[in-house]
Amino acid sequence: MKFTRSMVLVSTDPESMRRGAAGVYTRFQQELAAFGLSAEVSLSQFTDGGREDALPLVIVYPEASAYGPITTEDVKRIVEEHLYKGRVVEELLAPVKELSGRIGWLKARKGSMPMEKRVVLRRAGRIDPENIEDYIAEDGYHALAKALEGTRMEVIEELEESGLQGRGGAGFPTGRKWRFVSMTKNPKKYVVCNADESEPGTFKDRVVLEGDPHSILEAMTIAAFAVGADEGYIYVRGEYQLAQRRLEKAILQAHEYGLLGKDILGSGLNFDIHVHSGAGAYVCGEETALLESIEGKRGEPRARPPYPTTHGLWGKPTLVNNVETLANVAPILLNGSEWYRGLGTPSSPGTKTYTILGNVNFRGLIEVPMGITLREVINIYGQGLQPGSTFKLAQTGGSSGSIIPASLQDTPMDFESFRKAGVSLGSGALLICDERTCVVDLAMTLMKFFRFESCGKCTPCRVGTDRALTILTKISRGQAQLSDLDTLELLATELEIASNCGLGQTASVPIRDTLKYFRAEVEAHIRLGVCPSGVCDMAAEVETV
């Protein structure tokens, strides 16, 4: 891919076209050429802006300035002022508006580049994770001290007002969960940190656990205070040996400093934390399976309700939170919910960590405010696609994510907008795939994962994933019939409505998304016996997978 300094997008959906978008586009071509900018500024079209009031819409990156409605007369000014002189044309910016349809409009967005903002990862890599004093020097355990000076309800209310949502994938309001557990009357309660991060492509939690283990201990202690628990578990996946060692060391140090154990900071709070290793089972990331696993059983999800908030570990009320969720707690209590609401979008405040993977020039972990779009992630943080390739789709990782086609890359990534667009944010893994990726092959890989990781407790998931994989394999070998696609759809429905837990339910997602966005490509495998991407080996025998 050619590196360009700026990128101009012109909306060309039918409504924009009716209002003269074609003229705007042509005028941009002319003006860019006139200012000699054609080589360094790319010009492209996009649709589905979701801003009927501001069409035709023009978005200029990397500043993410959204201009609209734009007429041909405005084009010269944008090119001259913004692209030539580098000044955002304030008067032409589209009015700031709340989420409407596909694109979220933020105050922060108005002419400013979506910068990386580190809250969860603020200490990772900057402090010695094995030294508690490094942590304390960087505001560590201040939030705990502050919380202990107030009341339990103050902590919970602050968290509720912050709008923090669970970062494990489901996006449940964290404050509400804390309130549920705090309301239970049982004298014994648990706080459990879900660190069984196994969504393919996700390693945000590992970076926090390895780089800033005390932040999790502190948040869990605050949680223990708020909900009235006295014992905690951190369930770390078995593969994360380094994270386990660092957590154990951190717990010892916290004990030495009186920040764990009996009468923490003289407040009368007693709390202790155990590190519990997983043993290699993806399904244990599901919270009830995780609890079963701590109890020394096979990690098979329980029927719900009752939920862990009332009947959790050993039948006691249990608060289960993801690592990234917990890492947000101390900053919120220190800086206040208002500060937190200033980040991200109104419906999904705060930041989100993303792992950028796949066919991009830069792969790695970023933390940005909620509401950044996929196009921004790819072009700004991923530094564009690898030379010579074009963006085809993104897969948002593991079971809780979706396949996002290129047409949805301007949807802001927050829980609410994604829900409206019918896709899922998942755990924040962004697997960027170019045109060399075959969607059938990808769906097959995902289904293989689900079949391998299905715990086998419930039939729809155990049998459904196996049958779906068989059919997908047949398609990839050019040996399927069109009626097989109907069977796939049926399987997807059955998986979704009849499976016991999230694993089976979301195993339907790759099937649905593939058929929804890439049906033509799938049918080419069947009708023509060709793989348009040249990936699938049509000559191969169908092996018993």
Place this chain on the structure above:
Amino acid sequence: MLKITEEKDLKAIVEAAVEHHGAQADAFIPILLEINHEYGYIPGDALRLARKLMHDLPGNFPEGAASKEMVHVSEGQLYGLASFYHMLHTEKTGRHVVQFCESAPCHIQGGRELWKGIQQSLNLKPGETDPDRRFTLKTVSCLGVCGVGPVMLVDDDLYGNLTAEQLADIFARYE
């Protein structure tokens, strides 16, 4: 994992594991993990011995443990755990275990081609062990190091940004 297992004393390993972790329910999986790590896999004898030792140790259950049966952990229950979790092996493996990440990110980042190369290079299919018990080949779900995918794990050594050309050199390091 999997230092030569034969000469290790299974009894000593199991005893140490039970002593480290105790007999309460939340110790079952840690005990099995330790046995697996030290011995390479979990033979039936280890399950029987672990069960016996745990019964002899008075369990200190987290208060209000679900039921008393938990104290009387059965061999079946332990086998159930050993067969459920992917990191626990119930079958003897080769001296070295090669685990290849099969998940989508590695697959997209070159893993598709590499996986064929690994199978050819070792002349093994997933789940197989070669006749002289040098290598066992397995697939594994995401290891959380996707930034350097495709990745392969040989015993405890992780290899990232891997290409098919490197395979012969890497495998030669393991006897």
